[in-house]
Amino acid sequence: MSRNLLASFRSPLASRGEQRSPSPSNLQVQLKCNCGKLCVAVTITSESITGHCHCKQCRRFHVAAFASFCVVPTVDLAEQTSIIRRPGACATAGRVDRLWCACCFSVLGMEVTESGRRCELYLALGTVEDASIPDSLALKWRECFTEWTLQECATWPAALPTMHRARRVTPQRAQMPVSGGCACNGCRFTANVFPGELQHCYCKLCRKLSGAAFQTWTPCLAEGFAWTNQESLILVRTTPHGQRHMCRICSSTLTIVYDSQPDTIWPAAGCFDDETVPLDVSTQLYRVIHICCIWMQSWYTLPDDKLPRLKYAG
Incomplete structure (x- = not known):
């Protein structure tokens, strides 16, 4: 059996057959760190924005070519004692708190605060459990990512x-x-x-x-x-x-x-x-x-x- 995929391979959806059924207007995905101590249900709506941020701060914090986010209202993480918050900045979102797991160092995303109140969560999509993302939502995301701060890529x-x-x-x-x-x-x-x-x-x-x-x-x-x-x-x-x-x-x-x-x-x-x-x-x-x-x-x-x-x- 070949260890290579075809050079034309670009997405797992293609191998399963892309079902263009509409995604639910509201659904929950699972944010889960690598060690499993942190697992949170996050509600995604039809209005949730997705984007790749290429700013230098996001690239360095995620240690990647870019960060991939879904922007949702802030989730109550008060009971998640393993979460660490560190003040930082993002060229797209401004002043933020970067979030990660204290036990395994998985990067979870960042929170935006206005007037002392946490108002938005930029959910790090790499930490979202694969099985919690229906194909219909994955297809929608695949076609609607915004490229943020390309001038810094x-x-x-x-x-x-x-x-x-x-x-x-x-x-x-x-x-x-x-x-x-x-x-x-x-x-x-x-x-x-x-x-x-x-x-x-x-x-x-x-x-x-x-x-x-x-x-x-x-x-x-x-x-x-x-x-x-x-x-x-x-x-x-x-x-x-x-x-x-x-x-x-x-x-x-x-x-x-x-x-x-x-x-x-x-x-x-x-x-x-x-x-x-x-x-x-x-x-x-x-x-x-x-x-x-x-x-x-x-x-x-x-x-x-x-x-x-x-x-x-x-």
Whole structure:
């Protein structure tokens, strides 16, 4: 059985047959963190707005290419003692409180406060349980996302590899460093990742921890990676075969370290400083792939980029 999906694959809805039945005017979806200690029903209405925010603050907090939100009235989270709130800013919503789970660091979204009263919840859709989203709602969302703050979008999410395969440069020869860090700057690093590759991952763990549609990873030899600030750095085992560096202050997930690759660190592209990423990053890439596509959420559509789509990890 092939480990690849067709290059034309763009959404799980297509494989199930897109049913264009109207979605209910009011329904509930489940907001659930990775550890399961936080599970809240959130009511979605026909007026609920969805959007991808590309602002620098959202990209860094979610450690992703962009944040995906559904805007709803604020949910009563008083009984959810595991929720952490941290004041922040968003170019779309203004002053906000960022929300995440204190136990597993899953990003839950952000709340907007007016006159001392919480009035809106920007629900992080990557943390919404897949099974709670009916196909009719997923199809509606897929067709109505607004792109917010495109003027601040990163260059790397749309990059395509242009280095010829015969001239492929391995990570051992990567010489172009980038810098990056978490949302609060308590963790900072430099990494020699270019020339290199990007792997856009849609697995449930990456989605839950980031609250985004996917996270993007790039390999770096451990000898080419250095922490320049690690005041709030922790290393957490997140799977039987790997660990992730996280910030205990702002919840950012910064790297993956696989047990089978002790000499390699995989930093998340979402935490790179924009000014250190090559302007024409495509010329520095020999491989870009979409991985774990069988777990991508039904409301998201892959770009029509003809890049390889792998069912599982690559």
